[in-house]
Amino acid sequence: MTTYRTGVTGPFPRTEALVQATRDLDRGRISPEAGEAAFVRAEAEVAAVEERLALDARTGGYLRWPDLLRPFTEIWPEVSAGPLTRFFETNSFYRQPIVRSPPQGGRGRLGRWLPKGPNARAILPGPYTFRRLAEVSYAPDMSNAPVAEIAAAMAAELLSLGPNVPPQVQFQEPMLVYDPPSGESAEVVTAYRLLADALPNSEKLVWTYFGDAGPVLRLLGRLPVEVVGFDLFESTLDHAEKLSGHGIGAGVIDSRSTLAEEPAEVARLVRSAETTLGASTVWLGPSPPLDLLPFNAAVEKLALLPALAEELRR
Amino acid sequence: MTVFPTQEIGSLPKATPETIDAWSARVRLEHDTPGTPLAERRSRFNLALLRAAGLDRIYDGEAHRIEMSEHPFRSIRGAEFVGHVRSFDNKYFRKAAVRAPVALDHPYHRDEFRSVLASVGSSRADALKVPVTGAYTLSEWTFNDYYLGRQPDRYHRAGRASAQRELVLAIARDVLRPTLQDLVGLGARLIQIDEPALGTHPDETALAVDGFETAVRGLDAEFTMHLCYSDYPRLLPAILEARSCREWALEFANRDVPGRDAYALLAELREYGDTRRIGLGVLDVHRDAIEPVALVTDRILRASRHLGDPDRIRVNPDCGLRTRSWDVIWAKLTHMTQGAAKAREQLATG
Numbered sequence: 001m002t003t004y005r006t007g008v009t010g011p012f013p014r015t016e017a018l019v020q021a022t023r024d025l026d027r028g029r030i031s032p033e034a035g036e037a038a039f040v041r042a043e044a045e046v047a048a049v050e051e052r053l054a055l056d057a058r059t060g061g062y063l064r065w066p067d068l069l070r071p072f073t074e075i076w077p078e079v080s081a082g083p084l085t086r087f088f089e090t091n092s093f094y095r096q097p098i099v100r101s102p103p104q105g106g107r108g109r110l111g112r113w114l115p116k117g118p119n120a121r122a123i124l125p126g127p128y129t130f131r132r133l134a135e136v137s138y139a140p141d142m143s144n145a146p147v148a149e150i151a152a153a154m155a156a157e158l159l160s161l162g163p164n165v166p167p168q169v170q171f172q173e174p175m176l177v178y179d180p181p182s183g184e185s186a187e188v189v190t191a192y193r194l195l196a197d198a199l200p201n202s203e204k205l206v207w208t209y210f211g212d213a214g215p216v217l218r219l220l221g222r223l224p225v226e227v228v229g230f231d232l233f234e235s236t237l238d239h240a241e242k243l244s245g246h247g248i249g250a251g252v253i254d255s256r257s258t259l260a261e262e263p264a265e266v267a268r269l270v271r272s273a274e275t276t277l278g279a280s281t282v283w284l285g286p287s288p289p290l291d292l293l294p295f296n297a298a299v300e301k302l303a304l305l306p307a308l309a310e311e312l313r314r
Numbered sequence: 315m316t317v318f319p320t321q322e323i324g325s326l327p328k329a330t331p332e333t334i335d336a337w338s339a340r341v342r343l344e345h346d347t348p349g350t351p352l353a354e355r356r357s358r359f360n361l362a363l364l365r366a367a368g369l370d371r372i373y374d375g376e377a378h379r380i381e382m383s384e385h386p387f388r389s390i391r392g393a394e395f396v397g398h399v400r401s402f403d404n405k406y407f408r409k410a411a412v413r414a415p416v417a418l419d420h421p422y423h424r425d426e427f428r429s430v431l432a433s434v435g436s437s438r439a440d441a442l443k444v445p446v447t448g449a450y451t452l453s454e455w456t457f458n459d460y461y462l463g464r465q466p467d468r469y470h471r472a473g474r475a476s477a478q479r480e481l482v483l484a485i486a487r488d489v490l491r492p493t494l495q496d497l498v499g500l501g502a503r504l505i506q507i508d509e510p511a512l513g514t515h516p517d518e519t520a521l522a523v524d525g526f527e528t529a530v531r532g533l534d535a536e537f538t539m540h541l542c543y544s545d546y547p548r549l550l551p552a553i554l555e556a557r558s559c560r561e562w563a564l565e566f567a568n569r570d571v572p573g574r575d576a577y578a579l580l581a582e583l584r585e586y587g588d589t590r591r592i593g594l595g596v597l598d599v600h601r602d603a604i605e606p607v608a609l610v611t612d613r614i615l616r617a618s619r620h621l622g623d624p625d626r627i628r629v630n631p632d633c634g635l636r637t638r639s640w641d642v643i644w645a646k647l648t649h650m651t652q653g654a655a656k657a658r659e660q661l662a663t664g
């Protein structure tokens with residue numbers, strides 16, 4: 001019997017009110033206190049959406065994150081924010097981390113960026129994606145050697161959270177499918193062993209998007225995590241082998257379009273994927289993250305999740 | 315013709331009346347009469363500022379426009395606005411969704427161009443470079459509901475690609491081309507097609523080129539293409555098939571950091587045998603730090619060496635300066651024109 005669970009897999013878009021407030025804040029038209037109040041209201045709005053849709057993972061929306069990598073860019077002194085750089089094939093940009101020496105981590109400053117609560121899901125950049133999106137000035141070219149160093153620093157940050165580690169920790173790894181590592185990918189497996197050791201009591205998810213997960217499913221299956229997620233509409237699973245005990249994350253909301261998905265048609269694709277991969281747990285969520293949409297469109301599209309879960313449970 | 319001519323590249327901030335008043339003497343603003351609509355005042359102010367900073371090719375900083383995709387979509391039938399999407403930090407753009415076949419309601423740069431032409435005088439029409447958003451970018455920055463919804467295979471990549479192709483070519487043919495024909499008819503001679511989204515899907519470069527050619531081929535004007543924040547080598551060689559393009563205006567300064575020569579890319583273009591002009595980005599438009607004159611000069615001369623032909627270089631900011639303050643804009647632009655002058659001197663003296 002397959003278990004279906006639902007949750008958001010990345011940042012929410014900012015509400016229209018928060019868009020206006022942050023613009024006003026930047027232009028000095030409102031006070032920092034008024035700006036903070038706008039964030040609090042928007043976070044409450046996101047929490048209400050997650051509650052109303054009875055999602056099994058609660059994220060709070062990650063509305064304060066400037067980009068996927070920024071918390072680490074800001075809290076690690078070995079890293080600084082570099083040039084504005086396009087985020088994969090989107091019209092969004094991030095400050096490229098410039099990593100001057102191996103980050104040490106463990107300074108206990110990650111907690112303020114993460115949601116809290118019994119169903120909270122931390123959503124962090126995966127170490128492979130972080131390394132590939134960063135400029136690592138001490139490593140030659142695009143060597144993957146720093147992947148484990150970055151993972152070790154992330155693990156130290158997570159350990160420093162102590163009992164406040166969220167029960168679910170999701171690592172965003174779009175680069176694993178956009179430009180997969182070559183060869184045995186030992187650095188990636190090692191990196192996730194370090195992270196798994198730091199998270200003995202959390203459900204760990206690796207989520208991919210912006211590409212076809214089919215060619216890297218074997219690698220994903222070697223990672224010591226409970227769930228591997230992928231974009232259902234981008235991935236070719238025809239020749240995939242069964243995973244060994246992993247649950248799957250099915251990206252079932254296409255955040256590149258405001259056109260609503262049809263539950264029956266998407267359910268057919270999900271059933272096909274779970275059968276092919278032999279999964280008994282399926283997380284349903286957006287892929288790529290919802291922040292490619294305006295807030296209202298995102299909320300409308302999220303309604304698919306409970307409807308789809310119900311369709312699948314029949 | 316002078317080597318290293320300077321040019322603007324895109325939008326400027328929306329000046330307040332107080333800003334215009336405070337700066338009018340410094341930029342030698344003329345004909346700023348009471349009662350003039352604010353958009354018109356902004357347009358004249360921007361033109362005056364760019365001239366006073368010493369730029370050779372100018373426009374009005376898109377003073378009449380809201381934003382580069384929102385402005386056209388206000389004149390495109392078949393689309394409606396659905397909300398804001400974040401670009402970076404606290405910067406957003408208002409995004410439309412296409413819900414019916416696209417068609418042009420009215421040429422959306424007509425009034426603006428007439429106004430600018432009237433400000434500078436028809437004898438200076440050759441100094442105007444009109445920035446116009448390209449078909450691929452308009453398509454990419456839009457939710458393509460109509461054409462996607464018609465695809466029998468919408469849940470797979472092939473269906474999405476077909477829908478994208480339909481939309482790009484429909485915009486190029488039915489929206490952009492009549493807009494450009496109108497501009498050319500009004501006297502526009504130099505038109506910059508802005509395609510910042512081209513880098514978002516390098517595997518669709520050929521489609522973007524088809525959109526460009528569909529929109530501009532055979533029209534009696536000089537067309538350039540502006541690209542930015544993209545992995546340029548991934549666009550090569552497909553982008554070079556845009557045969558109607560006479561100049562590549564590219565962002566470089568943002569990525570030109572110590573130990574990494576961003577302008578080395580030009581050597582790659584040289585290897586492809588491409589002989590078109592380069593609009594050389596020498597100012598990082600997303601940081602307040604003012605590029606020293608010597609750095610601008612160094613960037614121009616470095617680029618000249620990589621390209622092997624200084625005559626093909628025009629000097630510009632990386633992109634529009636709309637997110638900077640007026641003090642920063644003025645300092646950056648004057649350093650750019652001074653840096654270009656120094657580069658000319660150094661080139662002449664060997």
